[in-house]
Amino acid sequence: MGxxxxxxxxxxxxKKGGVTAIDDDPKRYVFxxxxxxxxxSAPYERVAVAKNFEYVIESAKAEGESPWYTAAHDEFVxxxxxxxxxxxxxxxxxxxxxxxxxxxxxxxxxxxxGANMGYVVLGxxxxxxxxxxxxxKFSAAETCTILIQSIDGAVTQHKxxxxxxx
Amino acid sequence: xxxxxxAFAGTDEEISNPRGLPINxxxxxxxxxxxxxxxxxQAGSFKFHRDEYFCYVTTPTGVHTMPADAFLRALMRDVxxxxxxxxxxxxxxxxxxxxxxxxxxFMGATNEAYTSAGRDFVERFKAxxxxxxxxxxxxxxxxxxxxxxxxxxxxxxxxxxKNGDNDEAVSRERVTARRMVGLPGDTPVRTDTNGYPVNRxxxxxxxxxxxxxxxxxxxxxxxxYNLFGYLSxxxxxxxxxxxxxxxDSLFCPTSEEYILPVEHGNDRCEWFIQLTxxxxxxxxxxxxxxxxxxxxxxxxxxxCMPADIRHxxxxxxxxxxxxxxxxxxxxxxxxxxxxxxxxxxxF
Numbered sequence: 001m002g003x004x005x006x007x008x009x010x011x012x013x014x015k016k017g018g019v020t021a022i023d024d025d026p027k028r029y030v031f032x033x034x035x036x037x038x039x040x041s042a043p044y045e046r047v048a049v050a051k052n053f054e055y056v057i058e059s060a061k062a063e064g065e066s067p068w069y070t071a072a073h074d075e076f077v078x079x080x081x082x083x084x085x086x087x088x089x090x091x092x093x094x095x096x097x098x099x100x101x102x103x104x105x106x107x108x109x110x111x112x113x114g115a116n117m118g119y120v121v122l123g124x125x126x127x128x129x130x131x132x133x134x135x136x137k138f139s140a141a142e143t144c145t146i147l148i149q150s151i152d153g154a155v156t157q158h159k160x161x162x163x164x165x166x
Numbered sequence: 167x168x169x170x171x172x173a174f175a176g177t178d179e180e181i182s183n184p185r186g187l188p189i190n191x192x193x194x195x196x197x198x199x200x201x202x203x204x205x206x207x208q209a210g211s212f213k214f215h216r217d218e219y220f221c222y223v224t225t226p227t228g229v230h231t232m233p234a235d236a237f238l239r240a241l242m243r244d245v246x247x248x249x250x251x252x253x254x255x256x257x258x259x260x261x262x263x264x265x266x267x268x269x270x271x272f273m274g275a276t277n278e279a280y281t282s283a284g285r286d287f288v289e290r291f292k293a294x295x296x297x298x299x300x301x302x303x304x305x306x307x308x309x310x311x312x313x314x315x316x317x318x319x320x321x322x323x324x325x326x327x328k329n330g331d332n333d334e335a336v337s338r339e340r341v342t343a344r345r346m347v348g349l350p351g352d353t354p355v356r357t358d359t360n361g362y363p364v365n366r367x368x369x370x371x372x373x374x375x376x377x378x379x380x381x382x383x384x385x386x387x388x389x390x391y392n393l394f395g396y397l398s399x400x401x402x403x404x405x406x407x408x409x410x411x412x413x414d415s416l417f418c419p420t421s422e423e424y425i426l427p428v429e430h431g432n433d434r435c436e437w438f439i440q441l442t443x444x445x446x447x448x449x450x451x452x453x454x455x456x457x458x459x460x461x462x463x464x465x466x467x468x469x470c471m472p473a474d475i476r477h478x479x480x481x482x483x484x485x486x487x488x489x490x491x492x493x494x495x496x497x498x499x500x501x502x503x504x505x506x507x508x509x510x511x512x513f
Binding site: 031032049052053115121127129134 | 346349367368370371374376380387388389393395410413415449457459462465466467469470471472491492494512
């Protein structure tokens, strides 16, 4: 009687669809599931689940604390299925940590110097900006999935053959 | 729609014209019919008229008939998307192909039976001139109470003689965040107050807000919003809008219900990320219309539509789909040179 239940999926509970080929090769559709990718990856391993020329979408398992990252451009993150905190530090000299002409995120070995910009706490379906000129770190008390809009770079992992339908 | 303004306007690069067609500059908008009340329209040799149930496209090679609801829903997307990327097939016969500044309009050009019989017909137009005709057509042919953007169960009917209009609905401004929805000075979040109630099929979507704790001076950079809540309040279907931007990488999430009103034959790879619920895609060959695959996407699934196919989605329950586009102005030139890949990733 007019009751609808939205199916969100999560790293703990997801169902995969798939490609039924009629006259084509399923590999051409690069079909995977972000929750499966995150579930079978190490925490904060940023695995590409979509790629369009230089641009990527990365799926990662959020669990505990991540390294610090920065990039020479904006990035964005969506929490898909849980609570994730993102801390930000304003870098006094971003070019010292990342080539301003480079693309994609880079990992910073230790907590960088700089002003505390504050933090956000994301729940399911919340999107945050990871602004250029800042370093950021994720933390999650309980395992969940994050989706990152970025550019193919040093931390992007490519595991297409492992996760995509053949 | 997911295009940047620059894509509609064309680029500094040479405009692709694979058929070598001249620009047709003939346009006409004719007075309302005495019986139906609808105006008729002409662009080049293409003539358009409608009656109480159907819309008709007439060319020198024949007449093509579409139900008014299907035609108006497709026309609305072609208008709202600025002819979009690649080909917008209104159905298996009629459509447009965008060359970014110029547009081919065709009857049967992407239908194997028409082309093999030599019955296809194509003419070329300046995009802005043809768009002006299409905008006037969707305005005149849409009656009061009918919204071609809405799911069929959430709007009135398109049938009957001319009865008012719904220009407020058909002239909606598309949403294109410059950096991210919710940032100061950027596209605002949707609320009850600004006219976006939660859709009935998303009543269970949490409307909580992220915790945002910026230190003083960083309020413009430390920002977050509820994307799922935003999408649950969309008043349109199958109409991607830009929500976040990394250079030319455009996140264009949308809410989907019933059927994608067109068969979209993109000229570049296009990614779909299923955020909630389920969509089934019928995939056909872009050039011939022959079936290629059926794709079932559930929440969390990621799938690329190759650049040589056309696709049409079916969503029984309203769902959230992240359409991911690469809006680089360099891509039309790569396509023209045959350098753009049909497949996004090979493994």
